[in-house]
Amino acid sequence: MSYKICEAELAHIPSLMKLYYQVYGSNYPLALGYDRPTMENALGHPEDYLWLVAILEQTVIASCIFQLQPCHGVGKVVGVAVSPDHRGKHLSTILIKEGTDRLFKANNIHALYTTTRTVSIAPQLMFLSNDYYPLGIFPNAHKIQQFETLTFMGAFAPGVLDQREYVKVASKKLNPILKISNQILGKKLASSDHKQQVNTQLLKSVALRDLDEEENFEFIYAPTFVLRHYQERIKSKSAPNTLFSPFELPNLLIVSAKSDLELYAYFSPKDHYCVLVGCNKHLEDYGPYLKRLVFEMKDHGISYVETLININSDSTIEYLLQNNFLPSALCPALEHKNGKYYDYLFLSRTMQPLDFSGMQIDSAFSPYIHQYINLWIDMHVSSVNVWPTHLKVPTLF
Numbered sequence: 001m002s003y004k005i006c007e008a009e010l011a012h013i014p015s016l017m018k019l020y021y022q023v024y025g026s027n028y029p030l031a032l033g034y035d036r037p038t039m040e041n042a043l044g045h046p047e048d049y050l051w052l053v054a055i056l057e058q059t060v061i062a063s064c065i066f067q068l069q070p071c072h073g074v075g076k077v078v079g080v081a082v083s084p085d086h087r088g089k090h091l092s093t094i095l096i097k098e099g100t101d102r103l104f105k106a107n108n109i110h111a112l113y114t115t116t117r118t119v120s121i122a123p124q125l126m127f128l129s130n131d132y133y134p135l136g137i138f139p140n141a142h143k144i145q146q147f148e149t150l151t152f153m154g155a156f157a158p159g160v161l162d163q164r165e166y167v168k169v170a171s172k173k174l175n176p177i178l179k180i181s182n183q184i185l186g187k188k189l190a191s192s193d194h195k196q197q198v199n200t201q202l203l204k205s206v207a208l209r210d211l212d213e214e215e216n217f218e219f220i221y222a223p224t225f226v227l228r229h230y231q232e233r234i235k236s237k238s239a240p241n242t243l244f245s246p247f248e249l250p251n252l253l254i255v256s257a258k259s260d261l262e263l264y265a266y267f268s269p270k271d272h273y274c275v276l277v278g279c280n281k282h283l284e285d286y287g288p289y290l291k292r293l294v295f296e297m298k299d300h301g302i303s304y305v306e307t308l309i310n311i312n313s314d315s316t317i318e319y320l321l322q323n324n325f326l327p328s329a330l331c332p333a334l335e336h337k338n339g340k341y342y343d344y345l346f347l348s349r350t351m352q353p354l355d356f357s358g359m360q361i362d363s364a365f366s367p368y369i370h371q372y373i374n375l376w377i378d379m380h381v382s383s384v385n386v387w388p389t390h391l392k393v394p395t396l397f
Contacts (some may be wrong), residue, residue, distance in 0.1 A: 003061060003091075005098055008051040013039050017062040023081040029142060030202060032079050035358050042067075050075075050097045050103065054086075061086045064095035069246045070108050073336050077114035077249045085277065093126045100130060104157040110341070111160060111333050115141075115150040121360040126287070127153050133184055134364040136177070136329020137372060140350040141304050142271040143337045149285055160333050164188040165340040170314040174345070175320055178373035181330045181343075184364075217293055219300050223251035230264045243278050244308050244344060246334070247269075253392040254293070259378065261285065270305035284319035285348055291323060298351045306348035310335070310381050317345065325349045326375050329368070336367040 008016065013036060020033035027301040030036040041051040045069060054062035065079035077099070082091050103109040109285050115138065132153040166188040169178065182188070198386035220226065230250045248266035252274070264278040274297065276283075280330070286293065297305060308331060309317055321327075325347040333341035354376060356369065 003086075004052055005052060005055040006257070007046075007094065008053045008063070009045060010040060010043055012053060012055075012060050015058075016063055017018045019060050019063060019081055019083055020079075024082060024269065029268055029273070030079060033081070039079070042181060050099055051136065052099050054091050056086070062091035062095055064092065064099055065296065066099045066103060066112070067223075067247060068103075068109060072110065072246045073110045074246055074334060075103060075109050076111045077112055077127075090126075092123075093129055094113045096126060096130050100155055104155075107157075110336060111154060112156075113152070113154045113331065115140075115152055118149050118151060118359040118361050120170050121166055121362060122182075123259070124153075124362045124365075125150055127155075128362060133183075133278075133332075134183065134362070135331065136346060136368045138306065138328055139349060139354060139356075139372065140303075140352045141306070141348070142273050147272075147303065147355075148352075149359060149361075150354060152331075152346070154332060156333055159343055161185050163339070164333055165342050167312045167343070169311060169317075171321060174311075174317070174327055176374070177327045177330060177368065180371065181332065185332055200261075205237045217296050218255050218257055219296075220252065220253040220255070221269075222253070223249075224255045226250050226264065228381055229253060230278060233262065243283065244274055244310065244334070245277045248275045248277055251326070253305050265384075267302065269301060272301055274302045274305045276305065276307035290319075294349065295350075303351045305312060305347065305351075305394055306346055308334075308344050308346055310344045311343045317347065320347045323349075324379055325378065328371060328372055 016039065017034060017036070020028050024033065025268075028034055042051060042065070048068050050066035051067065052066075053060045053304060054065050056167075060118060061083040063079055063081050064077065066075050067078055069074040077096065080092050082098070099114060103112065112132075113135075114127060114132065116127060118124075132155045134151065135154050136152045138150040138152060141150045142148055169175075177313070227249055230253075245266065250266055251263035252265040252267040254265065262280040263276065263283075266275045266277055267273070279285075282293075294305065306328075307320070307325075309320070309332075311317075326349070328348045329343055329346040331346060333343040333346040335342040353371075356373075361369070
């Protein structure tokens with residue numbers, strides 16, 4: 001008996017919940033796979049979601065969700081799942097192709113992005129075979145059964161990559177990942193940008209005047225309150241926010257106890273994953289206190305932090321690099337402005353030991369892994385203090 005491809009409906013929810021449980025057990029981190037109100041909300045907003053399913057005998061045997069941001073012209077592919085009893089039929093590949101073609105033909109989406117697991121190579125191949133480009137990795141990003149590294153990929157409407165604006169970056173640490181992406185994605189538009197290098201010494205000497213040495217941070221995890229507060233304080237005002245996250249709404253507010261600094265983040269307690277979404281000031285205004293903040297994040301169950309930065313934001317990028325964030329993936333053509341497309345950069349920091357053992361990953365991602373490892377080694381080795389052998393180490397007792 002043949003299956004049919006169609007858009008998911010409310011009546012499919014019980015079958016969808018069963019499918020995601022069959023594939024992921026109780027460890028699936030996305031509410032779209034197990035929370036009925038979240039699923040109902042998605043199905044009730046077709047302008048924000050394209051949810052395709054494969055149906056056989058009134059049962060969902062495969063699912064693929066396209067989460068959309070029409071105001072930005074981008075989308076994210078999530079929730080790809082195929083029933084264990086129906087694998088080998090290329091159902092996931094078919095659903096991805098169908099959704100990708102539909103959205104690009106509609107002319108309101110110019111880019112689609114996705115992440116895939118690395119416990120198996122199959123999820124990567126189903127996107128690569130649909131002309132999704134390898135764009136980077138997220139080391140230790142999610143805890144499902146263990147902390148897993150994810151791959152990052154993207155597909156683009158015809159002509160989009162040719163209209164990407166070239167931006168001259170300041171930090172030499174970005175050169176390896178930009179060279180890799182240029183080889184994969186092709187050349188960008190010429191640029192008349194002749195900006196100067198960032199004054200790294202100035203960044204190193206920056207001090208947070210509003211905070212003293214006894215400062216600490218408070219964590220407020222309240223999704224509705226935090227989102228409302230974010231929209232009032234950040235979106236309604238011209239705050240100097242260089243962070244960007246079109247797919248994650250903040251549910252965590254981090255404030256300093258003695259100043260007006262506010263940092264907004266999306267936090268998933270289930271898999272210890274955190275995205276920095278916005279700040280009411282420049283992120284570098286945290287000065288020497290970001291290291292302490294990251295340490296306190298770990299105490300609150302956060303094991304991985306990432307943020308998405310406009311590649312032209314030299315000062316913020318340099319500040320994050322100095323605080324042990326590393327470039328792990330490029331997000332090309334994320335922003336469309338004045339007829340041109342602009343790239344963004346993922347900078348991430350993992351609080352778990354770096355471990356790539358046991359990964360199954362396509363060779364297309366090898367250059368991203370190598371550049372990340374080289375930067376990680378350089379970051380940690382350069383911080384080691386070695387005593388010369390001709391000097392006596394002072395005794396404490």
